[in-house]
Amino acid sequence: xxxxTRILVLVSALVALAGVATASVLHASARADRRNQAxxxxxxxxxxxxxxxxxxxxxxxxxxxxxxxxxxxxxVPASDPSGPRTASGVKCLRFYAASGxxxxxxAVHGPVQDTYRAVVLDARLKERARYDVPGIPSRARVxxxxxxxxxxxxxGGDSYAGTNFSTRAAVVDTRTGKLTPxxxxxRVVKDGRNYHAADVNFWGVTFAADDxxxxxxxxxxxxxxxxxxxxxTRTVTTLRTNVExxxxxxxxxxxAFKKRVEGLPKDAPWHxxxxxxxxxxxxxxxxxxxxxxxxxxxxxxxxxYALPGxxxxxxxxxxxxxxxxxxxxxxxxxxxAYID
Amino acid sequence: MYVADxxxxxxxxxxxxxxxxxxxxxxxxxxxxxxPTVLALGTVSLxxxxxxxxxxxxxxxxxxxxxxxxxxxFGLLDGIYNGFSALVRLVGGHLADRGGGRxxxxxxxxxxxxxxxxxxxxxxxxxxxxxxxxxxxRTGKGLRTxxxxxxxxxxxxxxxxxxxxxxxRAMDTAGAxxxxxxxxxxxxxxxxxxxxVFTVSFCVAVVGVLVxxxxxxxxxxxxGGSGAGAGSGAGAGSGAxxxxxxxxGAGSEAEARSxxGAGSETKAxxxxxxxxxxxxxxxxxxxxxxxxxxxxxxxxxxxxxVVDTAAPADRGKAAPRPTLRAALAxxxxxxxxxxxxxxxxxxxxxxxxxxxxLLLQRRLGVPDRWFALLPLGTAxxxxxxxxxxxxxxxxxxxxxxxLAGHGALLLAYGLLLSSWHGSALPYAVLVLHGAFxxxxxxxLMAAASDSVPRELRSSGLxxxxxxxxxxxxxxxxxxxxxxxxxxxxxxxxxxAVALACCALxxxxxxxxxxxxxx
Numbered sequence: 001x002x003x004x005t006r007i008l009v010l011v012s013a014l015v016a017l018a019g020v021a022t023a024s025v026l027h028a029s030a031r032a033d034r035r036n037q038a039x040x041x042x043x044x045x046x047x048x049x050x051x052x053x054x055x056x057x058x059x060x061x062x063x064x065x066x067x068x069x070x071x072x073x074x075x076v077p078a079s080d081p082s083g084p085r086t087a088s089g090v091k092c093l094r095f096y097a098a099s100g101x102x103x104x105x106x107a108v109h110g111p112v113q114d115t116y117r118a119v120v121l122d123a124r125l126k127e128r129a130r131y132d133v134p135g136i137p138s139r140a141r142v143x144x145x146x147x148x149x150x151x152x153x154x155x156g157g158d159s160y161a162g163t164n165f166s167t168r169a170a171v172v173d174t175r176t177g178k179l180t181p182x183x184x185x186x187r188v189v190k191d192g193r194n195y196h197a198a199d200v201n202f203w204g205v206t207f208a209a210d211d212x213x214x215x216x217x218x219x220x221x222x223x224x225x226x227x228x229x230x231x232x233t234r235t236v237t238t239l240r241t242n243v244e245x246x247x248x249x250x251x252x253x254x255x256a257f258k259k260r261v262e263g264l265p266k267d268a269p270w271h272x273x274x275x276x277x278x279x280x281x282x283x284x285x286x287x288x289x290x291x292x293x294x295x296x297x298x299x300x301x302x303x304x305y306a307l308p309g310x311x312x313x314x315x316x317x318x319x320x321x322x323x324x325x326x327x328x329x330x331x332x333x334x335x336x337a338y339i340d
Numbered sequence: 341m342y343v344a345d346x347x348x349x350x351x352x353x354x355x356x357x358x359x360x361x362x363x364x365x366x367x368x369x370x371x372x373x374x375x376p377t378v379l380a381l382g383t384v385s386l387x388x389x390x391x392x393x394x395x396x397x398x399x400x401x402x403x404x405x406x407x408x409x410x411x412x413x414f415g416l417l418d419g420i421y422n423g424f425s426a427l428v429r430l431v432g433g434h435l436a437d438r439g440g441g442r443x444x445x446x447x448x449x450x451x452x453x454x455x456x457x458x459x460x461x462x463x464x465x466x467x468x469x470x471x472x473x474x475x476x477x478r479t480g481k482g483l484r485t486x487x488x489x490x491x492x493x494x495x496x497x498x499x500x501x502x503x504x505x506x507x508x509r510a511m512d513t514a515g516a517x518x519x520x521x522x523x524x525x526x527x528x529x530x531x532x533x534x535x536x537v538f539t540v541s542f543c544v545a546v547v548g549v550l551v552x553x554x555x556x557x558x559x560x561x562x563x564g565g566s567g568a569g570a571g572s573g574a575g576a577g578s579g580a581x582x583x584x585x586x587x588x589g590a591g592s593e594a595e596a597r598s599x600x601g602a603g604s605e606t607k608a609x610x611x612x613x614x615x616x617x618x619x620x621x622x623x624x625x626x627x628x629x630x631x632x633x634x635x636x637x638x639x640x641x642x643x644x645x646v647v648d649t650a651a652p653a654d655r656g657k658a659a660p661r662p663t664l665r666a667a668l669a670x671x672x673x674x675x676x677x678x679x680x681x682x683x684x685x686x687x688x689x690x691x692x693x694x695x696x697x698l699l700l701q702r703r704l705g706v707p708d709r710w711f712a713l714l715p716l717g718t719a720x721x722x723x724x725x726x727x728x729x730x731x732x733x734x735x736x737x738x739x740x741x742x743l744a745g746h747g748a749l750l751l752a753y754g755l756l757l758s759s760w761h762g763s764a765l766p767y768a769v770l771v772l773h774g775a776f777x778x779x780x781x782x783x784l785m786a787a788a789s790d791s792v793p794r795e796l797r798s799s800g801l802x803x804x805x806x807x808x809x810x811x812x813x814x815x816x817x818x819x820x821x822x823x824x825x826x827x828x829x830x831x832x833x834x835x836a837v838a839l840a841c842c843a844l845x846x847x848x849x850x851x852x853x854x855x856x857x858x
Contacts, residue, residue, distance in 0.1 A: 028533035
């Protein structure tokens with residue numbers, strides 16, 4: 001091949017490839033318009049006021065239905081979760097709230113790269129404080145009193161074609177503003193002894209009503225543990241293996257969690273269980289599908305969780321005692337919080 | 341690219357060009373001393389790194405936000421794959437040596453395999469297939485690294501080899517810095533545009549393969565057998581014309597940094613725009629000079645003749661045939677054995693990047709939002725220092741620079757252990773860390789090239805590199821265990837002491853004769 005031929009080949013290939021590349025980018029950017037159109041048959045959504053206290057039994061969550069209010073916090077009556085939604089105008093990736101305090105994990109679209117932040121909201125969804133989140137947000141929780149908030153982020157992906165991830169679980173005292181960026185700063189007591197390891201990861205914090213005790217997942221050495229934490233002594237103690245994303249019941253006696261079950265596919269390995277903290281007996285729930293969520297207690301007898309759906313995720317409810325059957329309560333919804 | 345292209349297109353007859361570049365290596369004119377093949381390979385690496393780093397940069401986001409997966413614990417596969425990757429590299433090195441002149445095609449197969457993986461990501465719905473695709477991608481990387489480094493060493497004169505590797509590594513790193521930038525620009529202009537990122541990444545990877553096929557000379561087995569043998573006068577018996585091969589790829593690519601254990605092998609993510617200049621000139625040069633290097637009688641032959649004398653052990657003997665046994669017998673050569681032993685020992689004391697960043701964060705309280713930028717610092721220093729340190733290695737001795745690089749690493753450990761908490765500390769550590777890569781990565785390949793006959797260049801370099809990569813992997817496992825048992829500070833102190841001892845030992849062993857005598 002002469003130089004001329006070679007260059008000709010390269011140039012024509014460049015033109016063709018540039019065409020393909022441009023087309024794919026245009027196609028992907030046209031998606032924005034489609035997603036801003038409400039779909040026929042979707043839930044009715046109107047702009048309005050959303051509050052994190054009061055008026056007797058509501059559910060607040062991130063609306064994933066297409067249309068102008070996509071990704072906004074919306075509210076519905078807890079008794080009619082699939083009914084018309086009232087949208088707040090506040091966009092969150094993940095959300096939770098209790099006693100008039102909300103935590104909203106948001107993406108910040110920078111010029112080069114997305115960054116993330118956690119915003120602490122008051123009862124009228126006004127921002128009280130904001131914190132940098134070091135990676136992609138995953139879990140969010142607020143203590144029952146509304147004083148403490150926590151979130152988990154995935155950090156990683158800087159390896160060549162690698163898939164090593166780590167997590168950071170942060171806790172903030174919303175009263176003093178004191179932030180613990182990672183629970184890794186806490187002392188770990190494993191099997192009765194102090195434990196140090198480079199590969200310690202925490203995720204999925206859930207708070208008890210005493211504003212001192214919390215539960216979370218600790219992973220190290222290829223295993224996951226349920227840990228009980230103490231916010232005052234800054235210590236966590238392992239209780240049990242193979243427990244992820246614990247969620248403490250309102251009465252504080254049980255923990256709902258996802259458990260890695262043998263024989264399931266590697267990317268969908270979890271079933272929902274409830275662990276009785278006194279007897280340490282665990283009960284499988286009636287949901288047969290793999291659930292990757294930190295479940296929420298609607299009351300002392302019912303758990304609500306998200307499963308993948310047509311528009312991202314749908315919400316399901318299942319009894320906490322292992323009986324009954326799962327029921328879809330809302331479509332195109334994720335990160336629910338129940339407001340009394 | 342378009343700019344470079346159009347320039348390349350501006351006529352300059354290929355005859356004239358080839359005459360010019362033929363004159364270069366011998367004339368030793370400063371500006372011309374980097375062989376066109378090296379620039380072409382640098383361009384291929386640059387383009388390929390843009391492509392692969394695009395994917396790497398968005399992958400976590402894609403898995404978590406795009407697919408809604410929880411990717412934790414998946415990293416275990418990485419550890420197992422490290423071993424396999426080493427094997428692939430040895431195989432790639434050996435294949436490239438066999439039959440002579442197959443370097444280009446073995447490397448090309450590696451690049452093509454990685455390119456083919458990109459569109460598959462579009463249709464993979466869950467972690468298991470994605471894991472397999474990433475494994476295939478890395479297999480391609482393992483295959484191509486050795487022959488590529490062999491081509492670099494064979495197409496540069498022994499006196500300028502350090503610089504040639506430096507230029508290649510700098511271009512490679514520039515691509516790694518540029519890729520994430522492109523990826524996030526695409527995500528910015530689209531909604532959930534992961535499909536667009538993968539498609540563009542594929543297109544870019546194809547361009548890389550094309551540049552290799554069109555502009556990297558040599559390689560075709562047929563040609564190697566006939567004409568070229570004559571041209572180089574080297575190929576005794578084997579008829580291997582290009583015969584080089586390298587196996588290793590120390591380089592800039594991730595395997596050098598290999599083992600990670602916990603964290604990640606970092607390769608720089610996003611960032612720098614610094615390199616547009618480099619990108620442009622790189623492409624340019626490659627486009628202009630590349631083709632003529634392929635001209636049968638061309639400069640290559642001349643270069644190789646020179647290169648050939650680089651392996652003094654060979655002179656007067658029949659060149660070894662590139663069999664598997666011959667490849668293993670390489671370890672019987674004192675020089676290469678010593679280099680391998682030293683690389684292995686030093687590798688055993690080289691804490692993986694992820695730990696360095698983790699320590700930096702813990703010691704200095706680097707805020708979380710800067711954490712992702714730490715690898716950028718290393719990469720930027722690597723990029724800037726690769727060429728100067730490569731040249732320094734050519735002038736003052738490769739082994740000396742290689743050891744000095746480990747000295748820089750030792751200094752970085754020392755800073756991490758010291759009680760100094762100045763605001764300049766992270767910068768100092770990252771610059772030292774980047775200097776470590778710049779002084780060791782390509783330089784080790786240049787040093788090893790001197791001790792491996794050209795017929796076995798791929799296999800020989802693969803051997804050194806694999807030894808180093810496995811040693812680093814072992815180190816990261818050991819370091820993780822030491823961290824668990826004694827805490828991070830003690831673990832790092834132990835590593836520092838081990839590194840100092842290994843460096844001292846390597847200094848006394850001094851596996852290569854001082855350059856200049858070669």
